[in-house]
Amino acid sequence: MSNMLWANSGDSHFIEPADLWSKELPKSLADLVPRSVKDEDGLWETVYVDGQSFRRRLPKPAQVEFGRLGSRAPGFSDFSKRIPDQDQEGVWAELVFPSLGMWAASFKTRELLKETARVTNDFSASEIIALSPRLLPTAQVSTLDVNDAIEEMQRCAGLGFKSVFLTVSPHPLQQDWQHEYWEPLWAAMEEAGMVIAFHIGTEPIDMAAGEVIGVTYRGPGGAVMNYTETTFSGQRAVMKMVASGALDRHPDLKVMVSEGGATWVPFLADRMEEGYRQHHMAVRPQLKRSPREIMYSQVYASFQHDPTAVAAVQYMGYNNAMWGSDYPHLEGTYGHTQKTLHELFDGVPAAVSERIRFGAFEELFPTAPKAPAEIRG
Amino acid sequence: MDEEDSLMSESPQEILQDITPGYCDVQSFVPVPGGYAGHCTCGAWDVVTPTQEEAHALAVEHTMAITLKELAKRAAEAGV
Numbered sequence: 001m002s003n004m005l006w007a008n009s010g011d012s013h014f015i016e017p018a019d020l021w022s023k024e025l026p027k028s029l030a031d032l033v034p035r036s037v038k039d040e041d042g043l044w045e046t047v048y049v050d051g052q053s054f055r056r057r058l059p060k061p062a063q064v065e066f067g068r069l070g071s072r073a074p075g076f077s078d079f080s081k082r083i084p085d086q087d088q089e090g091v092w093a094e095l096v097f098p099s100l101g102m103w104a105a106s107f108k109t110r111e112l113l114k115e116t117a118r119v120t121n122d123f124s125a126s127e128i129i130a131l132s133p134r135l136l137p138t139a140q141v142s143t144l145d146v147n148d149a150i151e152e153m154q155r156c157a158g159l160g161f162k163s164v165f166l167t168v169s170p171h172p173l174q175q176d177w178q179h180e181y182w183e184p185l186w187a188a189m190e191e192a193g194m195v196i197a198f199h200i201g202t203e204p205i206d207m208a209a210g211e212v213i214g215v216t217y218r219g220p221g222g223a224v225m226n227y228t229e230t231t232f233s234g235q236r237a238v239m240k241m242v243a244s245g246a247l248d249r250h251p252d253l254k255v256m257v258s259e260g261g262a263t264w265v266p267f268l269a270d271r272m273e274e275g276y277r278q279h280h281m282a283v284r285p286q287l288k289r290s291p292r293e294i295m296y297s298q299v300y301a302s303f304q305h306d307p308t309a310v311a312a313v314q315y316m317g318y319n320n321a322m323w324g325s326d327y328p329h330l331e332g333t334y335g336h337t338q339k340t341l342h343e344l345f346d347g348v349p350a351a352v353s354e355r356i357r358f359g360a361f362e363e364l365f366p367t368a369p370k371a372p373a374e375i376r377g
Numbered sequence: 378m379d380e381e382d383s384l385m386s387e388s389p390q391e392i393l394q395d396i397t398p399g400y401c402d403v404q405s406f407v408p409v410p411g412g413y414a415g416h417c418t419c420g421a422w423d424v425v426t427p428t429q430e431e432a433h434a435l436a437v438e439h440t441m442a443i444t445l446k447e448l449a450k451r452a453a454e455a456g457v
Contacts, residue, residue, distance in 0.1 A: 039437070041444055041448065043444055043447055043448070044437075044440070044444070046433060051408055052405065052406065052407050052408065053405070053406045053429060053433070054403050054404065054405040054406065055403065055404045055405075055406075055433065055436055056402065056403045057402065057443075
């Protein structure tokens with residue numbers, strides 16, 4: 001395409017080999033990682049994970065097809081095809097989230113959480129960081145124990161990681177992000193220059209209750225409502241980090257919220273400003289800066305298709321919106337990235353387009369290689 | 378039973394995304410003092426058994442009506 005429009009991506013994914021944990025961990029821990037056993041009738045399966053198990057109805061064919069479409073890109077698991085995929089789509093540098101890590105909050109054994117994070121991070125370092133400086137994988141840490149989290153975060157900073165993937169809520173057995181318990185992690189991350197990378201839809205599963213934390217809908221509109229619900233969790237995580245004073249106490253600590261859109265930041269800043277001002281007599285802690293000032297300077301947010309996200313930068317003064325491909329997921333732009341980018345940015349002032357496609361990402365990850373001048377557009 | 382590892386490409390939330398309280402979507406088996414506690418998302422089935430296998434067997438029994446209905450539906454669709 002002669003008028004190819006390029007962008008960095010604040011939201012991409014890769015999948016580790018399915019047997020990574022079972023191959024790399026000692027047997028005592030490998031026996032605890034997730035495995036599935038189907039019932040003889042073929043309608044149900046039981047998933048065993050860390051001494052617990054749950055039995056569910058197997059996905060219907062339409063759900064299986066949904067999953068297949070979401071992993072169809074060649075470079076999702078075959079990393080030799082990763083950069084060719086991105087060159088074809090027009091994606092330069094990208095923040096890349098692992099997949100197995102989504103399971104970590106289902107583990108209850110502290111050592112298992114710690115060691116699966118270590119194994120995944122070593123894999124990411126040797127296979128993703130080493131592949132190309134354009135790929136910035138997020139490190140994983142345990143969210144059950146703050147000291148384990150700090151230790152692994154610091155190790156990963158030494159391996160070349162620039163960010164840490166955190167689920168939108170910590171482990172179900174641990175206190176939520178707004179609590180003092182996590183303060184040492186925020187201080188250590190600020191010192192190490194590591195970005196917090198929240199990804200929407202990563203609410204931990206409370207296996208003991210056999211249910212998802214959050215809201216699920218059934219019936220008319222359920223598919224759209226369930227997808228939309230995942231968005232709110234990223235907003236809640238930011239709300240906790242701002243209202244608790246965590247970001248105020250650590251002004252060099254930056255937060256990325258991937259896949260959740262961007263126009264919510266001005267909206268949420270409005271709501272928090274009003275609450276902070278109108279309920280000032282009840283507000284604890286007092287903040288040195290206003291919620292809006294904190295959010296506009298320390299919170300970055302990625303979107304893939306949302307046209308109003310461009311308006312957040314152009315008209316609302318929120319400059320930290322960045323584009324993300326969500327490669328290779330079904331909600332993402334793989335296969336139609338150029339169409340999406342042109343629809344979003346054709347006719348948009350050059351400075352706004354440049355900021356969303358490159359500038360915000362480069363500000364958040366200053367050591368990432370900059371796109372060559374000839375492709376910046 | 379047929380064992381496979383492919384679930385690792387799905388997140389727990391994707392796997393459990395269809396759970397709705399009040400329906401027999403998922404049964405969980407969690408270790409408790411003296412055995413395993415079985416719970417169904419329908420909210421009307423809770424057991425404590427000495428082993429995980431016994432809790433699982435009771436869960437199969439609990440959901441048998443759903444299983445038979447689905448098998449009959451599939452047989453009808455296949456023209457059997």
